[in-house]
Structure formats: structure tokens, C-alpha cells
Amino acid sequence: MSGAVRWGVLGTAGIAARAFLPALREAGGGTAAVVAGRDLSRAEEYAARNGVTQAVRGYEAVIEDPSIDAVYIPLPNALHAQWTIAALEAGKAVLCEKPLCLTAAEAGNVIEVARRSVRPLWEAFVFPFHPQTARLRGLLAGGAIGELREIWSSFHFTMEGTEDIRLEAALGGGALYDVGCYPVRLAHLLFGGDAVAGHAVAVKGEAGVDIETAGVLEFDSGRLMMSCGFALPFTTYTRLVGTGGEIRLTNPFHPEPHDGLEVWRDGRLIDRHEPGEGTAFSWGIRHIHEVLRGEAEPRHTAADDSLGTARSLDMLR
Template sequence: MNDNGSIRWGILSAASIARGSFLPALRAAGDGKAAVVGARDLRRAETFAASEGVERAVEGYDAVLDDPSIDAVYVALPNSLHAEWTIRAMDANKVVLCEKPLCVSEAETETVLRVAHESRALLWEAFVFPFRRHFHRLREIVTGGDIGDLLSIESNFHFQLQGRANIRLMPELGGGALNDVGCYCIHLATLLFGRPPARGTALAQRAAEGVDEEIAGVLDFVDASTLIFSCGMSREQDTFCRIICSEGEVRLSNPFHPSPDDALEILCGGETSVEHPSGPEPSFTAAIQHIHAVLREQEPPRHLATVDSLPTARGLQFARDASLGRTPARELA
């Protein structure tokens, strides 16, 4: 932190998600500073910095990591570059918030997490919904016992991709619906079940570019606990989650990026109650505030990648392998 106490962030890539999601939340958090953005094209970085109020632009990503004034790094690069630059950032002694998915395979994830463990780095994967009040309330209901034991989860995340010149359609960059939005469905399930899936199956509809444009599957969490998920990039926006318990269920209209209008419905004993737990703050705000509090030693870290990321990576790998007709590398008894 600098002399006035602001936590200084470096941004790897002038990507749209940094502009549309990360920076508005950083401003809303109120106690951090976008200090530098790095991009392969210096002009692009300079344009980004000028339009978004970032202090400085640099060419390349190493220049961000080499800056000793930077406390934390947001990795907004394409999926295929996450592992390399997350490891480099940890090696540079930076706190890291890496876009999801953390890596494009379970094996890569294990490598990154090994480095994080060995270096005792603070690393978060940018699933921000677990920090929101919507998810806190959901977990409170599910663990409270009033609607019985958790049995299964049904989860959808679909949207309409605009245009074909998009990294989500580039297999060499780790594109595809599973990596882009299916990871949300799987991450929510691993958090609620509290364990990784043991096996899974999936079917995909592939785009001409070769990535999974639509994919649906089932992950088995043992003891009849299942996630049934559907995700894709070729139809109208649809995010929904149904949490089925032995004596009731919870339905969420927008579980991953909820707004104040998004409902959390509790169905139990023939009655339905509706809550709206989320505030109007940008989605990333609570996660960034938590990271800042951890750096100031005001809170213990929650939802670190070293705790939460491998179960999700395993679920993604089961679905990925099944959709490609590959034999899974492992199945758990």
C-alpha cells in the first residue's frame, strides 16, 4: 500500500471485462486505485487508461509485475494465459485475482495451486457471487435445516453471443461455453455440496470454430447428490438455479450476478416466500472489499483458490472429457 493507504492494482489486459466489471467495482469499493494497465499493444493500453482513469499504461504484462508499488494484480487475459501469468504474478509477490476459470484443465489448476501453496500467495479466482448477500442467504437457508437435506441442484447460464470475432469462439484461447459460463454452475454446486464431483457426463453442440457453443451435463457428487446443468452462448439470456432439498427448495432467478430485483424464492410446506437480498453495488464490489480487508489484516481470507478452485476444475474436466468422448483421467469412488 502507498502512503495514503490505497491498495494499488495492476491490470493485465485492456479487456472488456476489466472495463465493464472490475473497474466499476474497484471505484465502488472506494479504497483502491487502478494504478497501471498492461497490454501487448501500448496504444491500446493508453486508450484504456485514458478512458477508465487508470494512472499509467505500459506495454506488455511483465512491466506491471515488475512495478514494486503494485499490491494486487487482476488477470483479465484469455483463459489459455491464466496459468502462466497467475504463476508469474505470484512469483512477483503480488496478490492475485484471476478471471474464471482459473485454468483450462484440472492438471493446470493443480500446478497453479501448488505454486500458491508453496509460496503462500493470496490467490482468488474471480467467482464473485460467493461474496454477495444473495449467496450468503442461500447458504444460510440450505444449511439451516428448515427445508431438509440438500439433494440436487439444477442450474442454467445462457446468453446470446454478439458477433463471431470473439475469444469465446477461439479454442486455442480456451474458449467455449463450459469455460465461460458453465463454470459458474459447477462452482456453485461444489460450494453448496462441499466436495468435488466423483464423475460426470455431458453432451455439447459445437460451433464451426470448434468450441462448445451449447453444453449440458450431469455431475454426480455421490449419495444421489447431483448437479444438472445447461449453458451456452447462442440463445436468449437465461440464468436460473433450483436448489432441491428433502423438504423444500430454493429458486434463484439470477444466482451469479444478482441485482435488487432478482428474487430468491423459498418453497416449503406448501408455502412460498420471496426475498430480494442483493444490493445495487457492482458484482465485483464485495469481493474486492474483502481482498482489501485481508490485505489490511482486518479479515481472514475466504474463498481462496487454494480452497475452492480444484473441485470446480475437476467438475469442468469431467464435463469437458465427456463432451469430447474422452475417458476421464480419474473417477472417485
């Protein structure tokens, strides 16, 4: 294809307004052509507030629109599989919010559809596209901390109020699915291969979903020790412990200018790196645009990366 990539957004979720739409403007090469909602007036208000060209009623209107090249799906987790499959079968590229699905079996079904589709599917773990991740992987490959053995990673924030879809069991809520999946995806990226064992403990809220989870995943070459939740102050602090030192990151998932990556050996700071320009989302969207214009081969697609993460989440659920 040539020209600007035309995106459709399914639903009026806050994550699209906070992260995806600003990143789309930052990335360039694409436009937010349409947003769909169950309520047209709400979708119209959302479109006007967030710079989306058009609003329509019903997700089918976006799926069936031949002018739409790519679809972003920030719907509740329980709806991801249904609408991802519909968009893929309509010939759209798809960026689906994480987690791709609620079980590995469901993820496997979606990935089979993706492998037959004319355009790729990505799960919205966009940090692998950020320059900080490339620097991190380069340091590990260069032996900066010897052989990686352990990853300690937390993702917590304080959820305000009780009216939130992430607290609804029927919609696939819970801390593990919302933020605990990030350390899991990071471990798969850095260790490679599937986890061979895992277990977790969880604190559940009144709605029946986990509001805090802590767990361990074992890989052939090391282990992940993770925690996540909705009840503590914001943190994404992560340590990578190797045989010759460690790397400390304040935010490996969505680094901002004040974040950093540090290399430590023998209890001393050896080196520090700034994260670089741009948000993780904008780097991910740039890559999608390059793929759709035929300028790059797709990387970090759901077909390549998502099933292992889903299997690990099954172990920790």
C-alpha cells in the same frame, strides 16, 4: 500494508471495463494504478476511457513494478496459468478470471505455486462474497428446504457476431469455460467435497468450441444438472431442490437489484429475499483489500476452492 491497494490489470479486456473497474471504485480502498497491453496506444486509450492512472506496454511491466500490490488477470483462458504464476512469484496478490486453468493438472500446478506465495490467489468467482450467497447458505443450514438434493442451474446468453476470443479453441474458448463453470462452482460451494462422476453433451460451432453444453455432476449428497451456452437469451435461473421444498434464484452469480431469492414449499411461495446492496465483484474486492491490510483472513482462495471445480470441468469437457 497500509493505504490504498494499488492494482495492475493485465490486458484491455471488456470484462475489466464492465465489471472489475467499476466494482473497484464501488468497493473503495484501492486504485487502478496501471493497465498493460501488447499495444501501447490501445492500452493508453483504454486507460483514459476507464479511469486507470497509467498504461504500459507488456504484461511484464506490471509484474515487475514493486509499487503494485495486486494484479487482476482477465486474459484469454489459455494464458491464465502463465501470468498467474508470474504474478504470484513476483509477490503480488492475484485475482484471476475464471476458469483458473484449462485442466485440473494445470490448475494443480498453479495452486502449488499459490501455496508457496506470500500473497493469496483468488479465482474470480466472486459470488461467494455477496450477501445473497450468505443468506442462501444460511437458509440451507437452517433447514428451510430440508436436505439439499438437486441443483438445476443454467447460464446462457446470446453472443453477437463471430469475432470473439471465447470462440477460439487455441485460447481456451467455449461456453463451458466461459459460463458453465458458474453452476459447477455453485454446486461445489453448496454440496461441498468433490464431484464423484459427471458427463455432458455439447454442440460445437465451426471454430471447434462448444457453443452449448448440458451435463450432470454427481456429488455424495446430491447432483447438479446444468446447461450453458452462447445461443439463447440471457438466463441464470437456478433451483435448489431439497427434501422439504425448493429455493429459486433468478441470478445466484451476479445478482442485481431486480433479482431475488424465493423459498417454495408444497407449490407455494413462502418467503422472498432481495439480493442486497453492491455487486458480487465489489464484495469480492472489498474482501481482498481487507486481507491485504491485515484486517481479515483470506476466504474462498484458489488454494482452497479451485481444484475441485477444475476436476469437475475435466469431467464435463
